[in-house]
Amino acid sequence: MGIVIAVISGKGGVGKTTATANVGLGIALNNKKCIVVDFDIGQRNLDMILGLENRVVYDMVQVMDGEASVKQAVIKSKIDENLNFLAASQTKDKSTLTSEKVKKLIDELKDNYDYVILDSPAGIESGFEHTIEYADKAIVIVNPEVSSIRDADRAIGILDAKSQKVKDGEEVEKYLIVNRISADMVQSGEMLCSEDILDILNIPLLGKVSEDRGVIDASNQGKPIILDNKSDAGQAYARIAGRICGENIPLKDVESVSTGMFKKLAGIFK
Amino acid sequence: MFSWLKKKQSASVAKDRLTIAIMSDRESNQDFQFLDELKAEILEVVKKYVDVSSVDIKKEVEGDIEALSIDVELNHKG
Known part of the structure; x- marks a missing residue:
């Protein structure tokens, strides 16, 4: 039986879809059968980040409505055969989702994959509630920035009130990814450090991802940054995916300038 | 040097403001539970x-x- 992980953020534009793509591919690269599902109905984006936009024939709403089977709709990635993808509907409205339909789809995916990763829409509307409803775990993506952190706390609050697991008296494990860290700014006191964010949100840290120009370059090409094992963000996602798959990988300090300085020095000697 | 000190504070200002804002958010959400x-x-x-x-x-x-x-x-x- 697969594990269902919802990727949530509260605020939009913090790198949630990028994180979903990289976490999904990272799990696949760890030899686990993984499917990523875009729950952001009406704003299909994950297909672009994964470079699969031209291969989408059926979307997840069509599967839920019985117009296509899971088999017909799921796209197998050419990057890694363990990575599978189910697209969001671009035409339908978020209101098309119902608890029954979502449960049926997720139950079927759980039977077929080790990991089911759900990219939730931003905000805390019904689309978000349906994404977290049947999740076993959640990954919360924040930027070290006040509005992102506040919205994340609100999203966590809704998760803790509305998920089926919580209603059944269990707990949904939540893990934090701090995205777009600038070591220079943390060191100069202009940016919240991960420890501060952890103090505020009070959930365990899954990983820290540095601000990395390569992320945009990667999405331009539809090749998630985790494939660039020289990039800071790519390495960070590789560590994160390893942790999700049960490996004990210590957290790397990406907030000290020393790593940046070292790099600059290394650059001189290149 | 003083501008450096001033900058140093903005992350801690953020932390203080967030701690208070989130506390009050959580309280009002509790009411709704x-x-x-x-x-x-x-x-x-x-x-x-x-x-x-x-x-x-x-x-x-x-x-x-x-x-x-x-x-x-x-x-x-x-």
Whole structure:
């Protein structure tokens, strides 16, 4: 039986879809059968980040409505055969989702994959509630920035009130990814450090991802940054995916300038 | 040097402001946790006396005053 992980953020534009793509591919690269599902109905984006936009024939709403089977709709990635993808509907409205339909789809995916990763829409509307409803775990993506952190706390609050697991008296494990860290700014006191964010949100840290120009370059090409094992963000996602798959990988300090300085020095000697 | 000191503070200002904002967010969300239950119970009680179709409860905040407004909609007469 697969594990269902919802990727949530509260605020939009913090790198949630990028994180979903990289976490999904990272799990696949760890030899686990993984499917990523875009729950952001009406704003299909994950297909672009994964470079699969031209291969989408059926979307997840069509599967839920019985117009296509899971088999017909799921796209197998050419990057890694363990990575599978189910697209969001671009035409339908978020209101098309119902608890029954979502449960049926997720139950079927759980039977077929080790990991089911759900990219939730931003905000805390019904689309978000349906994404977290049947999740076993959640990954919360924040930027070290006040509005992102506040919205994340609100999203966590809704998760803790509305998920089926919580209603059944269990707990949904939540893990934090701090995205777009600038070591220079943390060191100069202009940016919240991960420890501060952890103090505020009070959930365990899954990983820290540095601000990395390569992320945009990667999405331009539809090749998630985790494939660039020289990039800071790519390495960070590789560590994160390893942790999700049960490996004990210590957290790397990406907030000290020393790593940046070292790099600059290394650059001189290149 | 002083500008450096000033900069040093903005992350800690952010932390203080967030801690307070989130505390008050969580409190007001706590208030909402019981609303569904309250709605169901009010519906049960009122139903004993009149035929109701729905109960709607809203929390309203105006300045320093917080109020719960409860709308009870009756079923149409026979």
